Amino acid sequence: MRKAGLMWTVFGAAALIAAGCATYPDPATTRQMAEKMVSEDFTAPAPALLKRLAQDRSQSICSKIGDAKLTQEEAAEVVKLARASIQYPASGKLVGNWKIGDDLAHDGAGDRIQGGRLEKRKENGGLCQNCHALAPDEINVGNVGPSLTGYGLKLGNSEAIVKLTYERIYNAWAYSPCANMPRLGATRHLTPEQITHMVAYLLDPASPINKR
Amino acid sequence: MNIARRTFLKLTGGAGALAAAFAAGLVAGGQAWAATWNKAGFESKALADVMKSLGAASAAESKDIAITAPDIAENGAVVPVAVTSKLPNTQQISIVVEKNPFPLAATFDIAGGSEGYVSARIKMGQTSDVWAVVKADGKYYTARKEVKITVGGCG
Amino acid sequence: MPNTRGGLAAVLLAFLAAWGAVPVLAQSDDPLGVGRKMLAEDNPGELWIERGKALFHQKRGPKGVSLEQCDFGQGPGKLEGATVRLPRYFPDTNKVQDLESRLLSCMVQLQGFNRDDIVKRAISPAGSDGSDVEALALYITSRSNGMKMDVSLSHQKEYDMYKAGEYLFYRRSGQTDFACVQCHGEANRRIRLQDLIHMTDKKGVQEVVSTWPAYRGAHFTVRTMQWRLYDCFWQMRLPELKYASDTSIALITYLHYQGNGAVIGVPGFKR
Amino acid sequence: MAEPMKIRATLQGDVADVRILMMHPMETGQRKDAKGEIVPLHFIQSVVVTHNGKTVLDTQWSQAVSRNPFLGLRIKGAKPGDKIGVTWTDNKGDKRTDEATVAPPS
Numbered sequence: 001m002r003k004a005g006l007m008w009t010v011f012g013a014a015a016l017i018a019a020g021c022a023t024y025p026d027p028a029t030t031r032q033m034a035e036k037m038v039s040e041d042f043t044a045p046a047p048a049l050l051k052r053l054a055q056d057r058s059q060s061i062c063s064k065i066g067d068a069k070l071t072q073e074e075a076a077e078v079v080k081l082a083r084a085s086i087q088y089p090a091s092g093k094l095v096g097n098w099k100i101g102d103d104l105a106h107d108g109a110g111d112r113i114q115g116g117r118l119e120k121r122k123e124n125g126g127l128c129q130n131c132h133a134l135a136p137d138e139i140n141v142g143n144v145g146p147s148l149t150g151y152g153l154k155l156g157n158s159e160a161i162v163k164l165t166y167e168r169i170y171n172a173w174a175y176s177p178c179a180n181m182p183r184l185g186a187t188r189h190l191t192p193e194q195i196t197h198m199v200a201y202l203l204d205p206a207s208p209i210n211k212r
Numbered sequence: 213m214n215i216a217r218r219t220f221l222k223l224t225g226g227a228g229a230l231a232a233a234f235a236a237g238l239v240a241g242g243q244a245w246a247a248t249w250n251k252a253g254f255e256s257k258a259l260a261d262v263m264k265s266l267g268a269a270s271a272a273e274s275k276d277i278a279i280t281a282p283d284i285a286e287n288g289a290v291v292p293v294a295v296t297s298k299l300p301n302t303q304q305i306s307i308v309v310e311k312n313p314f315p316l317a318a319t320f321d322i323a324g325g326s327e328g329y330v331s332a333r334i335k336m337g338q339t340s341d342v343w344a345v346v347k348a349d350g351k352y353y354t355a356r357k358e359v360k361i362t363v364g365g366c367g
Numbered sequence: 368m369p370n371t372r373g374g375l376a377a378v379l380l381a382f383l384a385a386w387g388a389v390p391v392l393a394q395s396d397d398p399l400g401v402g403r404k405m406l407a408e409d410n411p412g413e414l415w416i417e418r419g420k421a422l423f424h425q426k427r428g429p430k431g432v433s434l435e436q437c438d439f440g441q442g443p444g445k446l447e448g449a450t451v452r453l454p455r456y457f458p459d460t461n462k463v464q465d466l467e468s469r470l471l472s473c474m475v476q477l478q479g480f481n482r483d484d485i486v487k488r489a490i491s492p493a494g495s496d497g498s499d500v501e502a503l504a505l506y507i508t509s510r511s512n513g514m515k516m517d518v519s520l521s522h523q524k525e526y527d528m529y530k531a532g533e534y535l536f537y538r539r540s541g542q543t544d545f546a547c548v549q550c551h552g553e554a555n556r557r558i559r560l561q562d563l564i565h566m567t568d569k570k571g572v573q574e575v576v577s578t579w580p581a582y583r584g585a586h587f588t589v590r591t592m593q594w595r596l597y598d599c600f601w602q603m604r605l606p607e608l609k610y611a612s613d614t615s616i617a618l619i620t621y622l623h624y625q626g627n628g629a630v631i632g633v634p635g636f637k638r
Numbered sequence: 639m640a641e642p643m644k645i646r647a648t649l650q651g652d653v654a655d656v657r658i659l660m661m662h663p664m665e666t667g668q669r670k671d672a673k674g675e676i677v678p679l680h681f682i683q684s685v686v687v688t689h690n691g692k693t694v695l696d697t698q699w700s701q702a703v704s705r706n707p708f709l710g711l712r713i714k715g716a717k718p719g720d721k722i723g724v725t726w727t728d729n730k731g732d733k734r735t736d737e738a739t740v741a742p743p744s
Contacts, residue, residue: 022523025530034531034538034617041612042605050606052541059539063546066537066567111542111604127543130558139284140362142558144550180549187542189604249683254700282402286560286638290584290704292405309702317702320711326687326694327653331710333406335666335702360398362560411706413644414661494671496661587705 045116057081062178075177082174082186086167089192094166094199095157101201102208104194105129111189124189126198127182135208145181152203152210165202169195253316259343262308262316268345271352274299279344279357285336288361294331295355299348302328310356311340336361399560403638412505412582412634415497415589419506422499428478437473439466439507446510451631454620456522463528465619467504467593468611474500486610490594497588504591505580508633516576516629518620525620528613532621535614536566545603547618561638566622576626578635589634592619645738647713647722654716654740656687657708658724664705681729682707688723689713718742 025033044050055063058081061074070078088094107125111118128134133147155161167174170185170192184190190198201207253265263269280294295305305328306319312335320330328346336342341356423434439449440457454465460472467489474480491498520526539546550558551566565571579592596615600608608615641661647654660682667679679701687695687709695711713722718740725735 022521022526024526030527030530030534033527034534037531037612037614037617038535038538041609041614042600042607043609044606052605055538055540059544062544063537063539065533112601113604113607114601116607139360140559142556142560144553144556144558144563182543182545187544189542248696249698254698280401280405282400282405283398284560285402286399287584289587290406292402292708294405294710312702314700314702317700319698321696321698323692323694323696325689325692325713325715327712327714329710329712330695330697331405331657331708333704333708335704409657409659409708409710411659411661411708414641414659414706417642492672494669494677496663 043116044113045118049113049118058173058178058183062173064178070178078173078177079175082171082177082183085183085186086170086174087185087192088166089196094162094196095203096193096196096198096200098197098200098204098207101126101197101199104190104197105134105201123191123194126184126190126194128198131180136211148202148209150210150212152205152207153212155203157203157205162199162203165199166195169198250316250319253319254314256316257314259308259310259315263345265316266306266319266345266347266352268306268347268352268354271345271354274346274353274355277344277346277353277355279342279355280331281342281357281359283358284360284362286362288336288338290333291336291342291359291361292331292333293342293359295329295344295346297328297344297346297348297353299328299346299353301349302346303349304347305330306343306345307332307334308343308345309334309336309340310343311338312336403636406584407636410582410634410636411587412580412589412636415502415505415582415634416509418497419502419504419509422503423506428474428480430477430479432478434470434473434477434503436477437470439469446507448511448514450508450511451514451517452519454518454525454528454616454623456524463522463524463616463620465592465611465616465623466507467500467591468616470500470503470507471611489610490590490597491588493586495588501580501589501591501594505589505634508580508631511631512633514631516573516623516627516631518624518627520624528617528620529624531613532617532619535618536621541603541605543604547599566625569625572622572626573629576623577629577631578633578637580633581635581637583637585638590637640732640734643724643726643734643736645722645724645736647716647720647738647740649716649718649740649743652715652717654689654713654720654722655710656713656722657710658685658687660685660707660709660726660734662705662707662726662728664701664703664707666701679729682726683729685709685724685726687711687713688721688725689716690721691723716740 038053042050042053058078061078064070104126105128108127108130109119110121110124129141131142131144133141133143133149136149171183172179172181173183182189185192185195202209250265253262256262256265263271276298278296281292285291293307295307297305302322304319304321307317308315309317317334318332322328336359339360341358343354343356346353426433435444437443439446440452440455441449450466454463456463457469464472471482471485474485475482485500488498489500491501520529536547548567550556550563554565554568556563564575566575579595580589583590593610593615596618597608644659646657662682663680664682665677665680667676669677671677681701682699682703685697685699686693694713720740721737722740723735723737725733727733
């Protein structure tokens, strides 16, 4: 009975296409076609770099189409994976040098691929300026993410805030599953040491971000 | 390589002929502009020297000159600047970018049939005052406006 | 302890939310607007239309023929209104093609150019005066200026491309965790000072599909939709998108269909 | 030999609004190419605009004028069909002349 029904569906769809009544493919077929495209349509100077296109479990969950919402179970899984991903610097010190952090926050370069070449740098830029307002007098800042102006003034620099700030930069999805904010530490875009400098830039009272 | 140039090469039979054609043009065209091009002004590195070269060292500020330019330019390589002079008998308009390595960007000599208005696009290395220096009825006047430059960084 | 952490996180979220709501540059006193308007009024991109027209009619390639027999869907050589229906399915190639992949097919099949050679030069290097393909794409699109985008889905492959494009628009990957929607899913957003077009909004996506090819001020030359997509993937730190690939055509099909009704006006002017 | 200019001249009353686009690299002599070599100074030094053959604007430019330059001006006492001529000359002696007619008010 069930088999017969399935047969009907298959023949039915074929007949509809033949009659000019083509229609949207189902999600599984769409996924299969699109993933095949992704696997064929990109080039990189080294095969290992093509792996950047592969999705990890969290990215796959966080790729909701249109208005589709995360289920509670999915959100919980993303948070769990994010928490497990967080690593701390070998020194154990979560607050680095705010001046280095300032430079990093304004550095949008590193690790891009163009003309068959990888943009090789010792370390990547922190990308903050692209999306966040930073020091009060800065004009050339984005607004995809919330303003970070006065971050330390507002939140202080208690041990708990230090840890929270570090973790949010390392993997924002531990607190906001599937947020737009990249998981900068977890994806290895930044090193734990770089993140400590950004923590200092956000929290240090002397940092330009906390100037009134 | 543009098409026009490629076609021309074919017609004249090679780069040698092209160079010869240019050389011929250079002599005629070159002399025509060389007589008027304000070499001293364009090679000046300081605002005061530019003003001197224009004969505008003692120019007065005027409210009859309007500079239209963005408060913030997204791309310092292409900053639109328009100057409108309501001063009677406007004869010349210059655009000067104070903090450029060579501040004098352009000078426009206006003959009788043209209004006291010019619009152009200029390069700016950094945030700077942009000056309009206007010669009207034999006297010099100025106006200025600050244009902030944000360098695009990546992309 | 978990409570403290939750409490702190809530404080942080409240802080971010409150501050994030205030745009740094208010819409009313748009300090960039004057410059943008002045630049767009006189668009140097128009200089490339004549070049594209000449290239279109010139006998070129190993076979020494013009592109006058190229069929963009309205019949050989018919350019008026051709791009409003692209991408579309073409029986001769049995593929859904956008403007640039179709142009590429014609340059290879009609004119005898080597595909790899054309692809290598399609996106011109920085500092140059642009490629043949860039000028051709602008000229061909300009012949639909003033007409409304009218992409239809009727062939099964068109439906497939549309859905694949939608999937790819939302597909997150790489070290930035970005899909298209992370930057183009909300109104009034900027990367630094550059406006991000809100592409999940009808008006936003219409602006995208009606203004390419465009003169890119920072490059001093004309750029195409294929370049726009390539450059996004570059900025996302992903591998290089192949020119005229199915991935690009799928995304273009998705965007163009969403943007139906937009009135084409090229070249656009981009910062 | 260079690419043609794009000249638009439209009437507002008896004033012709003239807008000119030119294709030119306007090299500053400071930019380095992909190979790291300095690209030599190459820029338009002079643009002369005529109205029915009579010079109405005579410009001197430096390398600080943007690549693919734009020039806008307004000519008094113009009528539909009047001829607007534009000639640019660069520092290498390359030059180009184009002409347009004044369009009636739209």
